[in-house]
Amino acid sequence: MADRQASILEAAVRVIARTGVRGLRVEELAAEAGVSTALIYYHFKDRAGLVRRTLAFIGDRAAGYTDEALEDSEDARAVLIQLLLGELQDIPRVRENSIAWGELRASAIFDGDLRAPLAESTRSWSRDTAEAVADAQAAGLADPRVVPLDAAERLTALVEGLSERWLSGSLTLDRARALLTGAVDAELGPHPAPEPLAPRPA
Known part of the structure; x- marks a missing residue:
């Protein structure tokens, strides 16, 4: 993606997070991105195309910061926890992404054109989580009777709900993260104790 397109999409995420999808005006976006409205229409054709591309951009950006969160993970279960906790971070791009995602999800209730791309983004997130x-x-490190996709759909839905409660001030971030970690334990079963080390020969 060209740098100019990326900067427009970053600005679109900020505007949607601030004013909602219905409040997204191409003129306001142009001012936010420091470009002309003609350039926005050149890259995205129309407002609907811009909104769809912004949704895809939010998914790509989320994959980037959740991948960063995985760097310190030691085992497969920790990778899953960090993958999910990556969505609950008090840093500007995560907050913007989460707010904009919530706005797009709410808009899809009334805007049929958003439903298919939103559903595909949600399925992709669920598939990645199910793989983890x-x-x-x-x-x-997890109960073998668990159906991965079922657990993934429950956990990702919980992330969305916890994120909304945190962002709206109904939960602290620490509480949201603790509840999510507890939900992973409830879904996968208790974390098995490490195998005891064999005694050293005398």
């Missing part, structure tokens, strides 16, 4: 659940099972 399956990896934890393969490593012996």
Whole structure:
């Protein structure tokens, strides 16, 4: 993606987070991005195309910061937890992404054109999470009876709800993160104790 398109999409996320999808005006976006309205129409054709591309951009950006959160993970179960906790971080791009995602999801109730791309983004997130659940099972760190996609859909839905409660001030971030970590334990079963080390020969 060209740098100019990326900067327009970053500005679109900020505007949607601030004013909602219905409040997104191409003129306001142009001012926010420091470009002409003609350039926005050149890259995105129309407002609907801009909104769809912004939704895809939010998904790509979320993948970037959740990947960053995985760098310190030690095992497959920790990878799953960090993948989910990556959505609950008090940094500007995560907050903007989460707020804009919530606005787009709410708008899809009334805007049929948004439903298919939103559903695909949600399925992609659920599939990635289900793979992490399956990896934890393969490593012996999760109950093998758990259906990975079922667990993934429950956990990602919980992330969305906890994120909204945190962002609206109904929950502290620490509480939201603790509840999410507890939900992973409830879904996967208790984290198995490490194998005891074999005694050293005398």
